[in-house]
C-alpha cells in the first residue's frame with residue numbers, strides 16, 4: 392500500500408538551531424543567545440551564533456530538500472528577527488528573510504509548514520518574566536498576527552508552539568533551558584497554562600480573520616508504560632500519562648484540564664492562577680484546532696518511585712536519559728534490559744509509538760495528526776568519505792512502518808516530518824548529536840554532504856513508502 396496522496400513526507404528544523412546570523416540584519420537578542428553563553432549551560436559551550444549558517448545558505452539547503460523530493464519543510468520563525476524587542480517595531484529585514492525562505496520552498500513545490508515558537512524568546516520579554524508574564528502572552532499574539540498577515544498568503548500550515556513541556560519544564564524545573572530556574576513547580580504549571588492561552592487566542596484570531604489553511608500545536612508525545620503489572624507501577628503509569636500527556640493535550644483538544652491533575656495540583660497549591668474567561672477561551676477554541684502535532688522519539692518506562700530520589704537539575708540530567716524521578720517524586724523512568732536504546736538512552740520502540748497513537752485516538756477521537764518530529768539522534772558512522780547512517784535508516788523505517796499501520800487502522804495521520812532535515816545544533820548536545828539526512832562538515836566551512844539516509848528517504852518519498 393502506498394501512503395495516501397495527500398500524506399506529506401517532510402522534514403524539520405528550528406530557527407535557533409540552524410540559522411546563525413544571531414545579530415545580523417536587525418535581529419534582536421533571544422534568550423538562547425544569552426543563555427548559551429553562560430559557561431557550562433550547553434554542551435562544550437556550543438551556541439547558535441553561526442549554527443549551520445542557514446540564514447545565508449537557505450537556498451542551497453532548500454535545493455537539497457528539492458533534490459530529495461521533500462514535499463514539505465517544517466521550519467520555525469525567530470521571534471526576535473521579526474520583533475527585536477519582542478513587540479513594538481517590526482524588523483523589515485526579518486520579514487524579508489522568511490519571505491525569501493517561503494518563496495524558495497514554493498519555487499521547488501515544497502510546502503512550508505511554519506512553527507511560530509521553537510523556544511527562542513526575545514530576551515527583552517524573558518527579562519520581563521518570560522512565560523510567567525501576561526505581557527509575553529500579549530506579545531506572542533501580536534507576533535502571530537504579524538506572521539499571519541505577512542506570510543498567510545503563501546503559508547497554509549501553522550504550528551503555534553513546539554513542545555511546551557520542554558521549554559517550561561527545562562526552564563522552571565530542571566533549569567537546563569532559559570530562564571534557568573530549578574524546582575519552581577508553580578511557575579512550571581503557570582507557564583504551561585499561559586502558553587495554552589497564547590495558543591488559544593492565536594487560533595481564535597486566525598479563524599476570525601478567516602486566514603486560509605490550518606493551525607495547531609506540536610506537543611512531545613512520550614507515552615508512559617509500566618515496567619510490569621504491579622499495582623504500584625500501573626498507578627505510576629496512569630500518573631505519568633496524566634501529567635506528561637493529558638495536561639498538555641486535553642486543554643487543546645478537549646478544552647478542559649484533566650480532573651486528576653487539577654485535583655493533585657489543588658492539594659499541593661500548584662494550580663495555575665487562571666480566570667473563568669481563560670477557561671472559557673480554552674473550551675471555545677478547542678474545536679477550532681485543525682490538527683495536533685506529535686514529536687515522538689521514544690516512550691517512557693515507569694515504576695513507582697520507591698526511594699527518596701528527587702528530580703535532579705542541570706544539563707546532564709535533562710538530555711532525556713531514563714533514571715530521573717518525576718517532579719513530584721511519584722514515579723521514575725527506568726532503563727530495561729530487554730529494550731534497545733540510542734547512545735543517549737532513548738528507547739527505540741516503534742511498537743510503543745503505534746500503541747500510543749491508539750491511546751490518543753481512544754481519548755481524542757478522530758483528530759488530525761501530523762508527526763511533526765521523529766528521528767534518530769546519533770554519532771553517525773563515517774566510512775571512507777561516506778556517512779553511512781544505517782541506524783537512522785533502520786530507525787525511521789521502523790517508525791514510518793508504525794505510521795503506515797496507524798493509517799491502515801484508520802488513525803488520521805496526515806504527514807511525517809523527520810527530525811531533522813540537516814545536521815544542526817542540539818540545545819543540550821551541541822553538534823555531537825546528529826539527526827539529519829544532510830551532513831554538515833564543521834571542519835570544512837560547514838560544507839553540506841548527502842548521507843546514505845538522504846538517498847534512502849528520497850526513494851521512500853518517490854515510492855510513497857509502498858514497500859514498507
Ligand SMILES: C[C@@]1(C(=O)O)OC[C@H]2O[C@@H](O)[C@H](O)[C@@H](O)[C@H]2O1
Nearest residue numbers: 405554768810817818819820824
Ligand atoms: C532534546 C532534543 C535532542 O537534542 O535530542 O530532542 C529531539 C529534538 O527535539 C526538538 O524539538 C528539538 O528542537 C531538537 O533540538 C531536538 O532536541
